[in-house]
Amino acid sequence: xxxxxxxxxxxxxxxxxxxxxxxxxxxxxxxxxxxxxxxxxxxxxxxxxxxxxxxxxxxxxxxxxxxxxxxxxxxxxxxxxxxxxxxxxxxxxxxxxxxxxxxxxxxxxxxxxxxxxxxxxxxxxxxxxxxxxxxxxxxxxxxxxxxxxxxxxxxxxxxxxxxxxxxxxxxxxxxxxxxxxxxxxxxxxxxxxxxxxxxxxxxxxxxxxxxxxxxxxxxxxxxxxxxxxxxxxxxxxxxxxxxxxxxxxxxxxxxxxxxxxxxxxxxxxxxxxxxxxxxxxxxxxxxxxxxxxxxxxxxxxx
Amino acid sequence: xxxxxxxxxxxxxxxxxxxxxxxxxxxxxxxxxxxxxxxxxxxxxxxxxxxxxxxxxxxxxxxxxxxxxxxxxxxxxxxxxxxxxxxxxxxxxxxxxxxxxxxxxxxxxxxxxxxxxxxxxxxxxxxxxxxxxxxxxxxxxxxxxxxxxxxxxxxxxxxxxxxxxxxxxxxxxxxxxxxxxxxxxxxxxxxxxxxxxxxxxxxxxxxxxxxxxxxxxxxxxxxxxxxxxxxxxxxxxxxxxxxxxxxxxxxxxxxxxxxxxxxxxxxxxxxxxxxxxxxxxxxxxxxxxxxxxxxxxxxxxxxxxxxxxxxxxxxxxxxxxxxxxxxxxxxxxxxxxxxxxxxxxxxxxxxxxxxxxxxxxxxxxxxxxxxxxxxxxxxxxxxxxxxxxxxxxxxxxxxxxxxxxxxxxxxxxxxxxxxxxxxxxxxxxxx
Numbered sequence: 001x002x003x004x005x006x007x008x009x010x011x012x013x014x015x016x017x018x019x020x021x022x023x024x025x026x027x028x029x030x031x032x033x034x035x036x037x038x039x040x041x042x043x044x045x046x047x048x049x050x051x052x053x054x055x056x057x058x059x060x061x062x063x064x065x066x067x068x069x070x071x072x073x074x075x076x077x078x079x080x081x082x083x084x085x086x087x088x089x090x091x092x093x094x095x096x097x098x099x100x101x102x103x104x105x106x107x108x109x110x111x112x113x114x115x116x117x118x119x120x121x122x123x124x125x126x127x128x129x130x131x132x133x134x135x136x137x138x139x140x141x142x143x144x145x146x147x148x149x150x151x152x153x154x155x156x157x158x159x160x161x162x163x164x165x166x167x168x169x170x171x172x173x174x175x176x177x178x179x180x181x182x183x184x185x186x187x188x189x190x191x192x193x194x195x196x197x198x199x200x201x202x203x204x205x206x207x208x209x210x211x212x213x214x215x216x217x218x219x220x221x222x223x224x225x226x227x228x229x230x231x232x233x234x235x236x237x238x239x240x241x242x243x244x245x246x247x248x249x250x251x252x253x254x255x256x257x258x259x260x261x262x263x264x265x266x267x268x269x270x271x272x273x274x275x276x277x278x279x280x281x282x283x284x285x286x287x288x289x290x291x292x293x294x295x296x297x298x299x300x301x302x
Numbered sequence: 303x304x305x306x307x308x309x310x311x312x313x314x315x316x317x318x319x320x321x322x323x324x325x326x327x328x329x330x331x332x333x334x335x336x337x338x339x340x341x342x343x344x345x346x347x348x349x350x351x352x353x354x355x356x357x358x359x360x361x362x363x364x365x366x367x368x369x370x371x372x373x374x375x376x377x378x379x380x381x382x383x384x385x386x387x388x389x390x391x392x393x394x395x396x397x398x399x400x401x402x403x404x405x406x407x408x409x410x411x412x413x414x415x416x417x418x419x420x421x422x423x424x425x426x427x428x429x430x431x432x433x434x435x436x437x438x439x440x441x442x443x444x445x446x447x448x449x450x451x452x453x454x455x456x457x458x459x460x461x462x463x464x465x466x467x468x469x470x471x472x473x474x475x476x477x478x479x480x481x482x483x484x485x486x487x488x489x490x491x492x493x494x495x496x497x498x499x500x501x502x503x504x505x506x507x508x509x510x511x512x513x514x515x516x517x518x519x520x521x522x523x524x525x526x527x528x529x530x531x532x533x534x535x536x537x538x539x540x541x542x543x544x545x546x547x548x549x550x551x552x553x554x555x556x557x558x559x560x561x562x563x564x565x566x567x568x569x570x571x572x573x574x575x576x577x578x579x580x581x582x583x584x585x586x587x588x589x590x591x592x593x594x595x596x597x598x599x600x601x602x603x604x605x606x607x608x609x610x611x612x613x614x615x616x617x618x619x620x621x622x623x624x625x626x627x628x629x630x631x632x633x634x635x636x637x638x639x640x641x642x643x644x645x646x647x648x649x650x651x652x653x654x655x656x657x658x659x660x661x662x663x664x665x666x667x668x669x670x671x672x673x674x675x676x677x678x679x680x681x682x683x684x685x686x687x688x689x690x691x692x693x694x695x696x697x698x699x700x701x702x703x704x705x706x707x708x709x710x711x712x713x714x715x716x717x718x719x720x721x722x723x724x725x726x727x728x729x730x731x732x733x
Contacts, residue, residue, distance in 0.1 A: 051391065051394060052394065053415060054415050138564075139495075140574065156492070156493070162558060249701075250558060250705060268692050268695045269411075270731075
């Protein structure tokens with residue numbers, strides 16, 4: 001073994017050691033707090049597991065069969081899809097519109113000002129925002145929204161207590177609290193589109209809508225796919241505002257899967273059943289994410 | 303070279319594992335009692351966070367330590383939701399407290415799994431307590447802890463005498479019909495919304511309590527002969543029909559307010575309700591938070607000519623962890639805490655109804671808390687609710703089903719059938 005080869009190996013060993021030292025702790029934490037719990041949860045779903053009970057019988061797929069006969073699970077399943085199908089497109093449209101408008105501001109100072117303003121709700125914890133919104137949406141005369149309606153001579157609305165408005169109220173709150181990150185990502189995506197495409201289109205006589213339709217949207221496809229996938233994953237798991245603002249009521253109209261899992265696991269001590277629901281949620285998110293990635297696969301670059 | 307690479311990898315892995323291990327040990331370190339070198343025993347006591355209970359427990363611990371210099375108690379309290387989870391997680395391991403404040407309804411589940419220490423000579427103490435609060439602490443004939451309070455949500459209500467006076471109504475209502483009639487006259491509408499509720503019973507706890515009380519007051523029972531719920535009896539149907547009528551026909555309460563952001567008592571103290579069916583423990587909120595004094599706490603008349611029977615759910619009390627290393631010291635604390643003088647002090651500080659008959663009969667208690675006159679007069683009618691299994695599940699199920707019946711989405715008959723099936727399935731799972 002000559003010196004040259006030895007130096008090369010030594011360099012390789014150093015690099016390997018650096019990689020191992022850097023990554024092992026985080027991978028271990030990842031393994032302990034993420035990977036193992038997922039498999040542990042899947043395993044629990046085959047048991048009738050109550051944390052206090054001295055025995056936990058193996059019941060195979062009973063928890064999975066039972067959930068489809070459980071009207072509350074079915075309701076939470078449908079509510080989750082209703083929430084995701086309304087809130088995600090609304091979020092994408094609003095955040096893209098705001099990102100587009102902010103990007104068009106020429107002054108860097110004003111652009112930063114608007115970016116900061118829209119990012120402010122993201123600084124507050126979602127649970128704190130939910131608490132504030134629930135006071136604003138109070139059904140009595142002391143809720144901000146009902147006070148405004150009262151000033152306009154309109155009847156008060158049971159924003160969070162009426163089954164017809166409760167879900168919409170929570171979606172409104174979520175949109176307010178959760179648009180910041182997507183605006184920033186869309187702005188980064190918009191800034192990355194070369195200006196020469198727009199200049200060429202303008203010379204060709206394309207109007208603003210045509211430029212948006214034929215340049216912005218296609219070239220923003222990767223960003224949109226990322227935003228869409230991350231928002232869908234996040235909204236399927238949304239929990240704090242449902243727990244704080246309505247606790248799933250009225251009449252289970254805002255009971256989503258994450259809240260139902262929490263109730264079963266921590267209020268009713270049905271850990272096995274809750275794990276089965278969590279596994280179903282995991283599969284739903286996995287399948288939807290894979291479909292999104294496949295559909296949005298692109299072969300181009302600029 | 304391969305050996306060195308392997309060694310580096312092994313070192314890194316070992317270091318990382320050691321880190322995770324150290325963090326795990328620190329995070330999961332045992333909290334139960336310790337003995338110091340000088341013979342002093344340190345016990346750990348847990349409770350749920352509540353201003354009144356925190357104050358009363360701290361006083362109780364201080365009094366106990368003064369009387370027992372050889373025993374030190376480390377008192378910790380946690381927000382309710384967190385507390386429930388901590389108890390479940392810790393009692394199965396060695397990380398739990400030596401003494402814990404428990405709600406009576408939880409005791410059976412822990413006792414069944416052999417997680418609580420039975421009170422020595424507990425059976426001899428049963429007669430000193432009212433049936434309802436001690437009932438929750440008895441499992442298979444043994445007593446697992448002692449209640450400090452009689453949790454009462456029934457047969458008493460907050461009322462605004464001035465509202466009755468303004469409408470020229472007799473106060474307080476003496477019969478159920480008088481109550482319903484007064485409630486209708488006291489209700490104020492604002493368009494389709496209730497501005498002032500005549501008789502508000504739709505707080506999270508109270509639909510269930512009123513439903514069960516109305517069954518019992520007809521001479522009926524919500525328990526079938528086989529340890530399952532029976533909600534398809536004529537009495538249950540009549541009781542539920544009455545609750546539905548109160549919201550749908552008489553319109554004196556709003557089922558939409560179930561699970562609303564505020565408690566029923568908050569609406570009462572804001573003047574948005576004339577009568578509110580709620581426990582006396584809400585009185586300090588009115589006096590100290592809303593700073594109002596224009597209300598009284600009065601008895602709710604029986605639904606029938608029978609006595610005003612009601613189902614009660616035990617109450618907060620003290621249990622000893624089976625895994626404690628200081629059983630004698632923990633039991634000594636339990637004994638001290640259940641002495642009538644100490645219980646009375648605790649009840650007065652927490653504004654709760656006594657579980658001990660001796661305290662309820664002591665005129666000093668009523669002198670200190672004159673508003674407790676109505677609840678005290680009702681204690682004799684209370685029955686322990688029975689082995690209801692998962693309390694939260696039962697309440698959630700009834701609170702979900704009631705608005706469907708009240709809105710006509712399902713008939714009362716079908717709604718009660720759904721309730722019975724769902725709750726009996728839960729009881730079967732818990733066996």
